[in-house]
Amino acid sequence: MTPPRQVLLLVHTGRAEAVPLAERMAARLARAGVTVLALAEEAAGLRLEDARTVQAADAAHHGAQLVIVLGGDGTILRAAELAREPRIPVLGVNLGRVGFLAEAEREDIDHVADRVLEGSYDVEERMTLDVEVSRDGRVLAREWALNDISVEKADRALLVELAVEVDGRPLSVWGCDGVVAATPTGSTAYSFSAGGPVVWPEVEALLLTPISAHALFDRPLVTAPTSTLAVELLAVSGGSSPHGAVLWADGRRSHDLEPGTRVEVRRGECPVLLARLRAAPFTDRLVAKFRLPVQGWRGAQAGDGS
Template identity: 35%
Template structure:
């Protein structure tokens, strides 16, 4: 197991509870002789912290581990910035669901102590890259850990688009858009739209139509190496958007082309040794507990 000495810390902005946990975390790490490097925005909400400060990108170059305090959205933002550096991420949950941030503030020091001693498991999660083209020229680019979503933005009109997978025409569709999700994102927006839950170890991508104008349109699961192309219909009156993890948007126009494929770099998520995907689903999604007699 890796030895962690230089530990980066990122916290979600705008939450008093996050600040409380950040102070507790910093105090614990400093007391145990770890080098703490605060992400620059995080440092701004911890006046008098006395620690080194760095940008997210620099954290990936100088740290052995980055701890993210917040919700799953905080992990998503950190993952996009740090994927290329291959630095492991550990999440402390101060959000709502917490599929990716599975250490609770109530037992932070106990569980963190075990992780820092080498008692942890590692998950590798892939991301998606999305490129938007207009008239054969690049218009915009984004990366997503959860999903790339074509949606109408503020418009209430349906979007007409063509779907191609690995160069093969699949269908033309009129709908509110399409969710292209990784296994990580299968428990997020994709799940709300009726998509399947996929185990994080799967090398697969799911395409989930949003309110399609046909009852026969269903989610499709494809190989994770697939190249997905969306062509926005020339006759569209709406100007849709492409979002990446719901945190970045690119405005599109009729005729634009969106290309989506797996990113060459994966992120590494650190979990305590008792982490279990199915137990997380049971807890976060309210699945029934075992009813069989012991």
């Protein structure tokens, strides 16, 4: 890759260790002649003498060729909101607990700076979801997500009745807490917590996972990437919420839903670009992030015919 001339630095300022790391990164890039941009809303919590502040709404229009994120997956998802449409790669340095979307850990900060200045990173596309919310044939909202879209009860005392449809054909009606539609990237997030499968990022597919469904058939589904998934809110019972259900996009943006609302999910037209420093197998990432036990594994032995 050509080394970037301008970099947007996005920081989780609520994490104490993020501030000195951001200062270190900004100073390192600036000394090498790279223009560092920082969001005005974060400037108060940072001391970046080498950065130029920009408004979040205009950040994508200031010519950044890379977004470097210091934070957890939530901060990376926030960066994706800014970087998706202008197709700017996002490089995450994990300051959270798991950090599946991140490419490096906090102790790698100097190595990350070196690789950025060398342009020594690859960029891969990650599938997204496009969502349309409608009622009585009228479109109420449009959304998108990198990880997942969930339709879930708005109050813990509620039970929602959802009709699920795949490619225009009815599949089942679930009395449940909700459903999660996810990309392979999001298979290790909310969908995983709800019992869905882990899907390798190279696989192109849509996932649909029920949340605590009161049904004999309540298994997670993996469909073609060309499929259209639809969820209709039929009824809500119990609780006191005026809406009954809520749609969440990546756990960040929400829309209240009333009975009769239809949510359609398709493969997104605009992917998110993630910068990668190394071509490590996803299996290794899975083992590292979930701290899976692999003691005793010997692998294929030379000459054993494997």
